[in-house]
Amino acid sequence: MPLITLQGVDYSVGGPLLLQHVDLAIEPGERIALIGRNGAGKSTLMKLLSGELRPDDGEIRVEGGRRVARLEQEVPLDAAGSVFDVVAAGLGELGAQLAHYHHLIHAEPIDMDALAEVQAKIEAANGWSLDQRVIETLERLGLDGDADFGRLSGGMKRRVLLARALVSQPDLLLLDEPTNHLDIAAIDWLEGFLKQWSGALLFVTHDRRFLRALATRIVEIDRGQLTSWPGDWDNYVRRKEERLNAEAQENARFDKLLAQEEVWIRQGIKARRTRDEGRVRRLKAMRVERAERRAQTGNVKMATAQAGESGKKVIEAKDVSFAHGDKVLVRDFSTTILRGDRIGLVGPNGSGKTTLLKLLLGELQPQAGEVKQGTQLQVAYFDQYRATLREDWNAIENVAEGREFVEVGGRQKHIIGYLQDFLFTPERARAPITRLSGGERNRLLLARLFAQPSNLLVMDEPTNDLDVETLELLEELLADYPGTLLLVSHDRDFLDNVVTSTIVMEGEGRIGEYVGGYSDWLRQRDAAAVVAAPSKPQAAQAATPATPAPPSASKPKLSFKAQRELEELPGRIEALEAQIAGFTAKMAEPGYFQRDAAAVTADNAALAAAQRQLDDAYARWEALEGG
Incomplete structure (x- = not known):
């Protein structure tokens, strides 16, 4: 059953509808990349999903008891205090009481009356388990709860805000440009963290490598409409180009027919004597359809101002x-x-x-x-x-x-x-x-x-x-x-x-x-690390700089069961990759997304499950190979 469903949703901020008769179902465990041009409505859709906005028309259904949390694109101006304060704010009023309690116990001298009062409020709401949850979330993300939020770097602030979103244990996490202002190490960390996270994820990003690594499905907003694609960026680019070409050809055919009908309607008295009233009504409908057509947003046209050559x-x-x-x-x-x-x-x-x-x-x-x-x-x-x-x-x-x-x-x-x-x-x-x-x-x-x-x-x-x-x-x-x-x-x-x-x-x-570039640096860095490895004699390093270091002699011997599992993993991985390729090919077929919505949803859920199993299999293989 979907975590959240949008059915026939309209939303406008003036002018043409930003979102027009939108349908979307998000399944447990999916990792959806939301893409579209600047201003297409990506952040608006996220706010609708989180309940911050209400649709002008249509229905948004959240399965009972399911929680949704959103990480904003920009650091909120009102986020202040200690890291613990900011993270606990994700728990609402009770989080504020927990933050107040932590301030009181670190104060000199301790106000015992105020401490007793806030303890009573927390106990009455069974809040101590939530206090432990905040602490565990801070540890999980490597954060110091006593640090001043305002003095952190932009990347660390984003990590704190992620902790605030996670502390409520959401079933659906919404991330708006999560890699902005993060360095490469932080992006790698976030990528790995989200791969292991068990909840559903919908994220907006301009980072194509981040998208490729995470997405099990791509959802595009284009001129108010949502289109769903399998989570394969290169396939999306190819199929999108084919769809736009088909749309252009259909528009050209339609416009040619409309022009012919406009000539017919203006032919005068002779034509009026034999005029087909059904044809007139059809022309009126075509005029309405043409007026409602929304052209694709154009591309930026870039050129640089010319200057003379610099010195060599x-x-x-x-x-x-x-x-x-x-x-x-x-x-x-x-x-x-x-x-x-x-x-x-x-x-x-x-x-x-x-x-x-x-x-x-x-x-x-x-x-x-x-x-x-x-x-x-x-x-x-x-x-x-x-x-x-x-x-x-x-x-x-x-x-x-x-x-x-x-x-x-x-x-x-x-x-x-x-x-x-x-x-x-x-x-x-x-x-x-x-x-x-x-x-x-x-x-x-x-x-x-x-x-x-x-x-x-x-x-x-x-x-x-x-x-x-x-x-x-x-x-x-x-x-x-x-x-x-x-x-x-x-x-x-x-x-x-x-x-x-x-x-x-x-x-x-x-x-x-x-x-x-970046990938070339990674290869050279890894090769240099192998060359510098102390376990190899210097002469051997010079002779074979790119040869991996031999396994450590202290690597523990695998049990019979683990060794059997290791031998079976390549076959399992190959089968999962074939299964995912099958789903991808199926979803790339023309007209696939015109099928029954329940069948499309089931396929997406199965694809997401296969992708998770593949990620787990690779992680297990790496763990067993490393001993």
Whole structure:
């Protein structure tokens, strides 16, 4: 039985319906990726599922006693106090009493009367088990309950808010862009955590690798309609393209027929004598149908303002060091960046990536060593905190800065037309930017960035809040950019698709340089770890640098039962993969989702169960292989 069901749901915020006659059923254990363009209604659908909004029409049914929790896209402004306070707030009024109790027992001196009063309230509500649940949740997510929430990094705040969502033990967890502001290590942790989580999950993300790793089903919002696809991103992309082509052909056929009927109706007296009244009624219906058609949202059109070539040597750093107090961020770093290089910067939050960028650009002076910039540099900077946008200006003023035209792609363009390329209507372009969403602000920053002539692009986390279509267009633009690129990103696919070399903050000021993108760095890092393994003689390391280290002699011998299980696992995995492939092929068939809704729901539930069994089988295989 579904956890939650939407039937015939409509929702509007003015203008065309944001959600139109939407049907959706979410089964226990499913992991659903919700995708769609910025502004399509993804966050709105989540708020409807969580009960924060009510539909204009239709019905939302939640199975009795089932709980839904939502992790917001942005950190709430009212979240304050200790980590324990914020997490306990997920339990409502009783959570507030538990937080008050913890403050009282840590106070000096302890107010015994107040303590007795709050203890009585907790006991009356049988709340001590919930206190233990908060503590266990904090331990599970590696959080210090006494830490001040306001002093945490953005990534740690997101982890605390996840704990707040989990502490209520929801049957359905809603995550809105959970990877925003997380570094790669935190994204890997979250990915692994959610794979092991037993509840149902519906999440919005622009991170395609995160989506591929987790989703057992993809649900797309497009022009107010929901479409369900099996959880295979590459198959979704292929089938979506086929569907859009079929839709375009059908629209063209319809429009041609409508044009013919409009000619017929206007043929005058001769035609009226023999006019078919049924044909007239059919024409009226076609006019209504054409008027109600909603065109697909266009794609962003990106081009960069041209600048002259920089010198061949863009930046040269020699033995650069820099520290904040006792924390060394950069130690004896040397590099040469040449014209046309596309370099990714990778490292944990707080490791010094932004500091290194400022050192390379000359905005900070090194405490040791030197940095030389090349000649004829024109720098354009994308700031992850959007600090380059003036809040008292609208979109036009932020991009044009008093100009009526901007020059992009070698030709002049009026500022209104240029902003329309970034999906800003004239009305939206004139609106205060305080009214823009996160995705719109990012698009505005890109519009501002590409209106500046540059031969050195510096981009600090440009992918947050962008929809996947815009993200892929940005990848294509950067691949063709004729200048030099310095890119800070935690999006692993984006790094792989854009950069040609990677600079990695390895801790304690050490910085490594690697050829290729994120995946290439992982391979080189793992190979280097094998080479450095102390269990191998130095000569053998040099001869076979990529050979895995031999198993430890201390590995315990498997029992007969465990050994038998290990031998059977490959066959079981192969069978599960075949089962999943069968479901995927079945769901990819034309017209599959026009079948009976109950049958589609059953197939999705079976696919989700098979995927969970496959994940468990791989985890068990790894555990047995490791002894």
